[in-house]
Amino acid sequence: MSSTIYHNPRCSTSRKTLDLLRDNGIQPEIVEYLKTPPSRAEIARLIADAGIDVRTAVRKRESLYTELNLAEASDDELLDAMAANPILIERPFVVTPKGTRLARPIESVHEIL
Numbered sequence: 001m002s003s004t005i006y007h008n009p010r011c012s013t014s015r016k017t018l019d020l021l022r023d024n025g026i027q028p029e030i031v032e033y034l035k036t037p038p039s040r041a042e043i044a045r046l047i048a049d050a051g052i053d054v055r056t057a058v059r060k061r062e063s064l065y066t067e068l069n070l071a072e073a074s075d076d077e078l079l080d081a082m083a084a085n086p087i088l089i090e091r092p093f094v095v096t097p098k099g100t101r102l103a104r105p106i107e108s109v110h111e112i113l
Contacts, residue, residue, distance in 0.1 A: 003028040003096040006038065006046070006089070014092040017103040021094065024113050028094070033086050040083035046093045049100035054078045057090050057102060064088060 005021060005028045008014045021028050031038070038046065047057045054075040059065060064085055070078060082088045092103050099112040 003094065004031060005029075005095075006031050006033045006091060006093040008032065008034060008091050011091055013103060013106060017092050017094060017106050017109060020106060020109060021113075026096070026113070033089060033091070037083070037086035038089075040079050043082050043089065044079055046095070046100055049095070050093065050102050052102055058082065059088050059090050062088055 003021065003026050005014070005018055007018060007030050009032065018028070018030070043057070044054075047054055050057075055078065058070065058078055058081075060070075065071075065088060068081055068085075070081055070088075073081065090102055090104060094101050094103055094109050094112065096112045101108045101112050103109045
C-alpha cells in the first residue's frame, strides 16, 4: 500500500506513528517536512483531506506561533506562516489510499490503514 508520512524524527509522536505504520506492514514514503517543506497548496490539501480546520494543523506550543502573533490570524495567514515556517505544521500527517489523517491522537491513523 502506497502511503506517506510527513515526519519529524525528533518528535516522539511522529516516531510512534511511523512505528505503527511499519507494525501494520506499511513502509511509507517518509517526508522529513523540516528538510523538504510542503508547499502552501500541499499544506492546504493535507488539512482539507484530513477533514480538520487550519488552526488544528498549527503547532500553537511553538514559540514562533507567539512571536508571529498568530493567535488571531486568519486561515490564509496561518497557511502562509506554515509554508514559510514548516516548524509550525502540526505533525505527523499520514496519507494512505484510504485517506489522510493528522496523527493527533495516533489512534486516528487506524481509520486509514
